[in-house]
Amino acid sequence: MEKRLNIAKNLTLLENKKEGWKELYAKLLKFDWGLKTIVFAGPPGVGKSSILNYFVEKCNDKTTFLLIDPSSSISGGAVLADRARFKSKNNSKKPFIRSIASRGHHGGTSFSIWPFLRLFNSEKFEQAFVESVGVGQTSQELRGIADFLIVVLSPESGDSYQAVKAGLLEEADLIVINKSDREGAERLKSTMETITKKEVLNISAKTNKNIDKLESKIKESQTRNDQDKNIAETKDFATSLFLEKLNKKIKKEKKLNPLDFEIDI
């Protein structure tokens, strides 16, 4: 438990950028990647948490679940209720579960996702399941963090016009149609297959239909090479740091010229 408490405290340190976060992050950067990150993305209400519930039951204490929910753009607050869907587990080797508020990040994830993944990597965790904010059309950052990117849809998730557009579907490694016990799932599957040329799996988190197939797809998936990840990390995290500073500045000074930020790097 002591180790877990420590991890939790360090996550808070990184998330809130408390004194010492930079030194910690610098240490974490020295570890090679051994962590495999599986991202579940898709619109709100398609059943991402319910699918993950299955994996929470299956996974041991070398796995973390990072559950991102949106922050309010009005108050800055958030209600994080992804883990509420997880059933209780009677196993001493429980995965580490952490809820994360997006805090104004627009890419379906949070500003602290890279430091978080780094921390679990340094603690020799083997897998991270990330549940993104309910998003659909743009989410480049999700591709950046994912070794294996799963886009979850439901039978009501749209048609061929949606399938052909640019965005998240293009980036997916696997498309999953949940709630496939409902009408329309087979039709959506064939539409998605034809237009995206990607593998589409019909599952049901309610009845466990094909969820074993999803599990083996995840097991068989490859991790990306370290260099790709490092480039994505630099891009995303550096952008995050800049945006955070910019937002603070905007709050303080009302009159700013956008060209002031056309800076040399």
Place this chain on the structure above:
Amino acid sequence: MAKILIAKIGLDGHDRGALLVARELKEAGHEAIYSGLHRTPEEIAIMSAEEDVDVIAVGILSGAHMALIPILIEELKKRQINKPITFGGIITKKESESLKDIGVKAIFNAGTPLQEIVKRIEQIANE
């Protein structure tokens, strides 16, 4: 901004109130994590540690609070987790006193205005 675990413990299916408190905390700019229903005290202890929350706000409407809250306090102690607990539910004055005696920081009886709950939780988080 504070981080609060809204915790439902035991055989109790009523979470409308818990969700309203969560919403109110969100609107006041805080992050509320909802535990979901039917959790054991042990699970709540582990959640509070993993999420590193500032306050554990327990809601019990089954009448079992005098049995469950001491177990929660025990489970936290066992793991050396040092986090303040508040209680919301239907509770007698006598019971309130004895819960306060064992360390519960605040008691919100049925009918407490939401804003008052938020204000008190903010105070406790900042202590």
